[in-house]
Amino acid sequence: MHLKKEQGWRSNEGKKQLLTLKPYVPGKSIEEVKKETGLTKIVNLASNENPFGCSEKVSEALSAFSKYAHYPDSRARQLREKVANHLGVKQNQLLFSSGLDEMIQIISRCLLSEETNVVMASLTFPQYRHHAIIENVEIREVPLKEGRHDLEGMQKAVDERTSIVWICNPNNPTGTYVNEKELRRFLEQIPKDTLVILDEAYYEYVTVTDFPESISLIREYKNSLVLRTFSKAYGLASFRIGYAIGNEVLMEKLDVCRLPFNTSSFAQIAAQTALTDNTFVKRSSLVNQKGLQQYYSFCDEYNVQYYPSQGNFIYIKPDKNLEEVFQYLFHRGYIVHPTKGGIRTTISSVEDNNGIISLLTEMLIED
Template sequence: MQPKAHIVDLPVYQPGKPIEEVQKEYGLSEVVKLASNENPYGFSPRVKAAIESELTKFNLYPDGGAVELTAAVAEHLSVQADQVIFGCGSDEIIALIARAFLSEGDENIMADATFSVYKSNADIEKATSIEVPLKNGTHDLEAMLAAVTDRTQIVWICNPNNPTGTIVSETELKSFLDRVPSSVMVVLDEAYFEYVTDSAYPDGTKLLADYGNVVVLRTFSKIYGLAALRIGYGVGQASVIRSINQVREPFNTTRIAQAAAKAALADREFVESCRIKNTEGISFLQGEFDRLGLSYFPANGNFIMVDTQRSAADLFQRMLRKGVIARAGFKLYPTYMRVTVGSPRENEIFIRTFEEALNEQGAAV
């Protein structure tokens, strides 16, 4: 049995190391995981009640159209219900967009250091990916615009960008959208939208009325704390969403995920609390990196990418043995480490372990 020839060399997505694996491997009783940009404050208390109400319904298929959740999200965003589609995380929406709109010979444009799922799904569809270098860690929209050809179908803009955490401003984005051909889909991946506090940051859903080629992606995995339930969504023009729906599997989100997402969406106080705590955590970590004389990209999500000024992969392993999991191994940024903003205690443990590992690494040189 042989797989399709064009997928043989595709990289397999590498998630952050699981806590249980690290505990077992190094004989640790406690492990702090700050690698996957999860919400350290869990999820809204309303979510638990919503899940409990579904526990007697496991024999029933979920609502394939997620009607109640769709209505709630549409009202929340002031869009029509037929402009919203749900997926198994926003990752699945990316895959569905690629399935619906990319074919062999097509081109799609993305940053050279961004969420890897854009390229992997384009590769599966045999489309050509044009990777435009980031400029100071930020999407270079002028260079991306210059890369557009008559074969371009999609431009992917991760805002805030993962892994760097930088943003494209509303002014920059509108200038880009005004000039990109209307036949080119522009996907705004706003997975970390709810964490951003910079007033220059755009709300992609507010651009839909003026730009019919925009599709916005969001998720319940980050600030809402539902990463394990895998539910995210896309918003765009009704005709575009219909095309994406045509390649969606019938029951791609579960009853539990839909109920939990609806409950989470309604708890605005929890979201605001998490945003405030995250901002405080960013300030703490930035202050510590300043103290250590290390530079970092502006943090706009719930993570910071810091230049360790040495092999981040080696530093990662040293910290792993001490029970702290961060993220390293970025091909274009070999000295950088991405750390999720944790709780105050987790942030303090990270900095203590990080500094210890820096000192060890320095002594070993």
């Protein structure tokens, strides 16, 4: 690399496509918001974290760990065994990552090239698009239909150069889902050398009976891959640990692009412990369903557009300026996520849900 004293790096160094991207800018901390607003209570409902924390067993397990000077187990052997048993898959069908953000990076780095393209929804998790741009591939975005993936339109967008089709299921930010019948029909039409990735980050919150049995689908369709995480229902977002499930050959290929020691010892212990507390996960899901009903009742009463959600969040489309809605809530202690066409808010406690709903009602009544 050549350096110029007066300019630092040469202006033509690096990937030109990065000029179209901006680094991820995290939201303000709770303390920053308190200082800015003068409020003593701030509720962050912008990141779809579990508002009820995580299993109490996690703290107990972590307190017994003391091998701070040692690298973590790069293969995550104990966690691998527990997840494999939990899902009923082989251990070599699993790959672990520092959250699903890193998994998306691993997959994109490993499978995408300038000769390929990717297909995804136009309103979905933005990291699919972000990493496609980094790898300088063509992005084919298909608009949602009534908040749902348009699988027919996505199938038409696939050609011999399509490397990956991304399906966020349930979809973030809309909370909608692709059912078993729709997905099977789609997989039958997709070329066998195109990878269909099912991002099931919110799987544990799903309650519908026709949601795809994705683990079974992996056995039938070798070109399918499932992503799951411990960040959401398990409440381990700060530990950054997620995983992929797929056929053994694909997992070995993806593992080449994984950094050594990419998941910490703490994350591995927390995840394998959280996996044993199914009561906590079920309770989180049950409370989430009750919270969603609070929002459904409000939206129905005030004729606010929304999509029924299978995640721990809801996407609503108030007939108001979205920036005004965000600021109105923000300066009253509630942080939500504004997105294209609507706002997404995490489902929280009854008290927090009512707090948001009361403020939204005030806005609507003021008109």
